[in-house]
Structures are given as C-alpha cells and as structure tokens.
Amino acid sequence: xxxxxxxxxxxxIFKSDNQxxxxxxxxxxxxxxxxxxxxFDVPKGTLSRNVRKYKREVEYLNTxxxx
Numbered sequence: 229x230x231x232x233x234x235x236x237x238x239x240x241i242f243k244s245d246n247q248x249x250x251x252x253x254x255x256x257x258x259x260x261x262x263x264x265x266x267x268f269d270v271p272k273g274t275l276s277r278n279v280r281k282y283k284r285e286v287e288y289l290n291t292x293x294x295x
Contacts, residue, residue, distance in 0.1 A: 251278050
C-alpha cells in the first residue's frame, strides 16, 4: 500500500484531517499511536482504534482483489 492508495482509503473511513494524518504517520513513519495522538491532537485511544480500522479495511480490499 502506498501513500496515494492510503489517502483514498483514509478519505472514506476517517472523519477528520488530523485523524487521517496521524494514522498515516503511524503506518508510514513508524510513530507510536501514543506519540501521534499527542503530536496531531487526536483524543486518547482514538488512534489505536483508527489504525486497526484502516488495517481491517486493507485486509478486506486485498480479499476482494484476490477473489
């Protein structure tokens, strides 16, 4: 998954820009969820949930493509 693909998926599943940017930092830059929550002003616990949501979406899309 590259960043342009990420942005298409994130636009659909996340409401705020801060959440999209924070999840992107965790996925592509290796930040911890805790560090990204503080850096991008995302409520505590939200980012871990959003990263899991993104990963589930990618798994689903890979399943659809493989079918």
